[in-house]
Amino acid sequence: MASSNTRPLMTYSILVVIVMLGLGIILAQLTRGYFINIFEERVELESRYFVTYLERFTSDENVSQEELFEFSEQLNTGMVFISDEGEKLLDTVETVPIISESEKQHVLTRVKTGQITDNEGYLIDNIFYYPVENEVNDVEGTLILLSPVNSLTNITKNIWLLIGCTLLIGLVIIFVLGYNVFSKYIRPIRSAADVANELAEGNYKARTYEGHYGEAGQLSQSINILARNLQEMTSTKGMQENQLEAVINNMGNGLMLIDEKGYILLTNRAFMETFGGEQKDYIGYLYHDAIPYTTIHETVKKIYMFEETISETFVLPVNINRKHLEVTGAPIFSEGRKWKGVVLVFHDISELKHLEQMRKDFVANVSHELKTPITSIRGFSETLLDGAMKDEQMLEQFLQIILKESGRLQSLIQDLLELSKLEREDFHLNIESVDVQRLLHDLLPIVEQHAEQKGVHLRSSVEGETIIRGDSSRLKQVFMNLLANAINYSRDDGEVSLQFEEKEDKVIVSVSDNGVGIPEDEVPRIFERFYRVDKARSRNSGGTGLGLAIVKHIIEAHHGNISVESVVDQGTTFYVEIPKKFTEN
Numbered sequence: 001m002a003s004s005n006t007r008p009l010m011t012y013s014i015l016v017v018i019v020m021l022g023l024g025i026i027l028a029q030l031t032r033g034y035f036i037n038i039f040e041e042r043v044e045l046e047s048r049y050f051v052t053y054l055e056r057f058t059s060d061e062n063v064s065q066e067e068l069f070e071f072s073e074q075l076n077t078g079m080v081f082i083s084d085e086g087e088k089l090l091d092t093v094e095t096v097p098i099i100s101e102s103e104k105q106h107v108l109t110r111v112k113t114g115q116i117t118d119n120e121g122y123l124i125d126n127i128f129y130y131p132v133e134n135e136v137n138d139v140e141g142t143l144i145l146l147s148p149v150n151s152l153t154n155i156t157k158n159i160w161l162l163i164g165c166t167l168l169i170g171l172v173i174i175f176v177l178g179y180n181v182f183s184k185y186i187r188p189i190r191s192a193a194d195v196a197n198e199l200a201e202g203n204y205k206a207r208t209y210e211g212h213y214g215e216a217g218q219l220s221q222s223i224n225i226l227a228r229n230l231q232e233m234t235s236t237k238g239m240q241e242n243q244l245e246a247v248i249n250n251m252g253n254g255l256m257l258i259d260e261k262g263y264i265l266l267t268n269r270a271f272m273e274t275f276g277g278e279q280k281d282y283i284g285y286l287y288h289d290a291i292p293y294t295t296i297h298e299t300v301k302k303i304y305m306f307e308e309t310i311s312e313t314f315v316l317p318v319n320i321n322r323k324h325l326e327v328t329g330a331p332i333f334s335e336g337r338k339w340k341g342v343v344l345v346f347h348d349i350s351e352l353k354h355l356e357q358m359r360k361d362f363v364a365n366v367s368h369e370l371k372t373p374i375t376s377i378r379g380f381s382e383t384l385l386d387g388a389m390k391d392e393q394m395l396e397q398f399l400q401i402i403l404k405e406s407g408r409l410q411s412l413i414q415d416l417l418e419l420s421k422l423e424r425e426d427f428h429l430n431i432e433s434v435d436v437q438r439l440l441h442d443l444l445p446i447v448e449q450h451a452e453q454k455g456v457h458l459r460s461s462v463e464g465e466t467i468i469r470g471d472s473s474r475l476k477q478v479f480m481n482l483l484a485n486a487i488n489y490s491r492d493d494g495e496v497s498l499q500f501e502e503k504e505d506k507v508i509v510s511v512s513d514n515g516v517g518i519p520e521d522e523v524p525r526i527f528e529r530f531y532r533v534d535k536a537r538s539r540n541s542g543g544t545g546l547g548l549a550i551v552k553h554i555i556e557a558h559h560g561n562i563s564v565e566s567v568v569d570q571g572t573t574f575y576v577e578i579p580k581k582f583t584e585n
Helices: 002-058 065-075 101-112 150-200 214-249 269-275 294-306 350-385 392-423 436-454 472-488 520-525 535-540 547-557
Strands: 078-083 088-091 122-124 127-136 139-148 254-259 264-267 310-318 321-333 339-348 432-435 457-461 467-470 495-502 506-513 561-567 571-579
Touching: 002 150, 150 214, 254 269, 269 339, 294 310, 294 321, 294 339, 321 350, 350 392, 432 436, 432 472, 436 457, 436 472, 436 495, 436 506, 467 472, 467 571, 472 495, 472 506, 472 547, 472 571, 520 561, 547 561
Parallel strands: 457 495
Antiparallel strands: 078 088, 078 139, 122 127, 127 139, 254 264, 254 339, 310 321, 321 339, 432 467, 495 506, 506 571, 561 571
16 A cells, blocks of 8 residues: 555655656767867867977977977877887876876777777877877877866766756755645545445445545545445445345245246245255255145246235145145336246144134034933933833933933033133233142042042142142132043053142142053044043043143143143053242233
8 A cells, every 4th residue: 555655755755766867968968069079179279289389399489398398288189199100209208197098098009909099089088189190300190289188077966966966956845845745636536436345345334535625525425425324325225124124024924026937036934844955955046946736837837827815725735744834925026017036925724724624513512422421311302201101110210321321411511611711812810829839739539539430549648838820719620620531441450640840930730540541643632622542431431532632721721731641551640740830920
């Protein structure tokens, strides 16, 4: 991030450095050319004086060698005369100490090899030399003037120094201006771009600094307003999605959404619990491939065909059980009446079917149970009226039968009224403190006489004193019914056991017998009304078939639980669990 932030400033700085260096090179070359021209003019002018002095020196016209050397020293210019044969006739370069012997020999070599032309100045390093053809004492040759150009070097250094200072000042100015521009324009734009990238990646909490001015400040404010709006929209949308998801997943009914092409888009939790599997087994698949039920296929086809709400019922096998389901499908249209798909809602009506079947069974059983004693009473009454009552022995026998059947009819009606009372919503228990062990002890003498008549041994293990909250009369009804059933279904010389166990928050009372037992597949149904495992034996025992249904309702009213363990021909044990504290609903 830091390198990308300083990249524009570095680019501008490098550009300025290149421009300044180019400008320095151009100025240096122009200055060099200008000074070379000046030197050439000066040396050309001086060469005339040197030629005159040289001619006067060679002609002995009052010019000595010392004067010639002094003249060279004053002009800071050395003089070398070389004949055409290559003989050096004069050399005053030693008067200019700045010119070394190697530099002088380098210049002479270039002259001898013909690499230079006459009457034209040349610059080698810091030595400017100017060759002039001349004739001295009838000797033709070349006069070479050598002059140091330190001033040119100094001027070049000064130029580069000036350029360096200017460059440094320019870089400082560029840095200050660039930093100012970067702070006011580039940095807010970069910050806005970073925030825009964060927003594009879904981070709607990102914000940029708004303390800028001008267009950059407006851009920052606009980006932050956009971010806040997106965050609010996302938050609202997320809440709506969460609410919708919560509603869909917590629906008691299964839900499936199918698009216009027949692919499954959505299923909820209730659907998965009903049909099994995982969402990946359904989402993205065609409905007729994912769900192997013809009724559902036909329902969807009817919706596509008639474009109206369709309801159908079907049976869903689940292991050894069966679920009755009602599927209701409706078409989905957009605002422009464009077809968008189908929504299917699955209602589990197994309980309704069960209740309906129970109602039918109840009516049939009640009719059957009432029909038997009524038919007996009517039949024996008609027989008596036809003349049998004149026979005293037959009269007494028939009256006994009529009395027995009427008592049975009375018990049946009483149990029906009792069960109806327990199932009413306004039914309330008379809650009081109940000593469970004492309640069970009070029941034992009542059932002992019945047990002796049946030849059944009654054992009890009820010790201690445990107080619970409950309805004592209803609890007596529960345990009396269980003990009576245990005695009735025990074999002769059988044994019935009453056990009590106390837990931390509940008590457990068990009633066991070693009688005929109950088949495993019929255990779940023994609490249904009028259901009998052994119908003939139950009727002979005088039972109405409603006792266990009443027991179950009373125990559930106490927020307790009743369970059964039974093995055919070995016996049955009922476990009654009752909480010590009764909590009002």
